[in-house]
Amino acid sequence: MYLSESARTVFAVLAATCTATRPQLAAGAGLSKPTVSSAVAELEAAGLAACSGTATGGTGRSAAVYALGPAAGAVLAVDLGPSRTLVRGCALDGTLLSERAGSRPDAAAVVSGVLAELPPGAPLRAVVVAVGDVTTRGREGGGERPATAKAGPVFDAMSVALPPGVPVHLENNVNCAALAELHEGAARGRDTFGYLRIGVGIGLGVVIGGQVLRGANHAAGEVARLPFPWDADREPRHEGLEAHLGAGSLLRRAAAAWQDADGPCPSTAERLFALADEGHPRACDVVGRHAADVGRLAAAATAVLDPGLIVLGGAVGSNPQLLPGVRAELARLSWPTEVVSSALGESGTVVGASRLAVARGIQTVTVGEREED
Structure with missing residues (x-):
């Protein structure tokens, strides 16, 4: 299917605004009203736009209101986490169509469930899968090599559940979360900040001038690779800092510090923080020490980036009890x-992955067809 340049431009504006009249589309696209009218007719004929009602202006005249049509399709965002999978299906205007969660081994079933709830016949335009450790290994033949990820057989099984031929894009999960905080979370109104995730693993999403910094190998923010420990008597271990700051190590340190008089030792980070919230002395001490360690990592990031703002996220990092330390x-x-x-x-x-998936889906319509032509 071929679309004119003006139709592609109007489609992108309509996707960004959800609904709009022809004058509003003309203003957003920077095109004349006759050109927009022709573009809208072209999009309607292709099923990419449809009249969704009318709006009355200040003069009493009514104007047709347009929205995306059934052929615009949908996108899929997948958060393939270490233990949990969260999947969202969205229209190309960002409207949430379906959302499901399940365990990581059940990722294929969760994806299939969301696909079954999308509008019948709506083409799937793009899929974004958020995983850990996404890298692009250098450049090849003047272009960038494809991204790779340590996703394993679960990712392969999930891919089989997708319709054939749909573009699948891998993105670092921490970068997705940083993007979400930029547009919908704690960093709204800030165009430069660091998103520091502390959970099972650790990671740093870097946003500079409103853009996620990915680096030459798509590995910017992989703070797990920072040398640790770093002193005269011990050799740094591979990903030693992540081993020290991860949730598993936190619980091991709690177990080592726990005394019989402290009661049952917490087996989860959630329980440890709950005890600290109740004022349990040993739990408060363990959480306080962990907060200081996270603060040192934040200081290292600040020394390099001077971000002005650090957003703490992740299953452990987002706990407000860490903030003072x-x-x-x-x-x-x-x-x-x-x-x-x-x-x-x-x-x-998954919120950030959804935004990326929508952008990719729009690109499939507005750019992909031009490249195929």
Whole structure:
């Protein structure tokens, strides 16, 4: 299917605004009203736009209101987390069509469930899968090599559930969460910040000038690779910092510090933080030490990036009890930097992946067809 340049432009504006009249489309696209009228007719004929009602202006005259048509299709966003899978299906205007969650091994079934709930006949335009450790290994033949990820057999099984021929894009899960915080979370109104995720693993999403920084190998923010420990008597271990700051290590340190008089030792990070919230002395001490460690990582990031704002996310990092300790340690080691908790919590990754999927889907319509022609 071929679309004219003006139709592609109007489609992109309509997707961004959800609904619009022809004058509004003309203003948003920077095109004349006759050109927009021709483009709208072209989009209607292709099923990419449809009249959704009328609006009455100040003069009493009514104008047709347009929305995306059934042929515009949908996109899929998948947060393939370490233990949980969250999947969203969205229209190309960002409207949520379906959402399901399940365990990581059940990812294929969760994807199939969301696909079954999308509008019948709506083409799937793009899929974005958020995973850990996405890299692009250098350049090849003047272009970038395809992204790779340590997703394993679960990703392969999930891919089989997708319709054939649909573009699948891999994105770092921390970058997705940072993008979500930028547009819908704790970093709204800030175009430069760092999103520091502390959970089973660790990661840093870097946003500079409103854009996620990916780096030459798509590995920017892989703070798990920072040398740790770093002193004269011990050799740094591979991903030693992640091993030290991850949730598993936090619980091991809690177990090592726990005394019989402290009662049952917490077996989850959630229970440890709940005890600290109740004022349990040992839990408060363990959480305080962990906050100081996270504050040192925040200080390292601040020394390099000077982000002005650090957003703490992840299953452990988003807990508000970490804030005082992180802020104190960062203030002790670096210059004043605001530190806040994530506003989106564990949903941030799929929210960010949804935004990327919508952008990719629009691109499939407005750019992909031109490249095929």
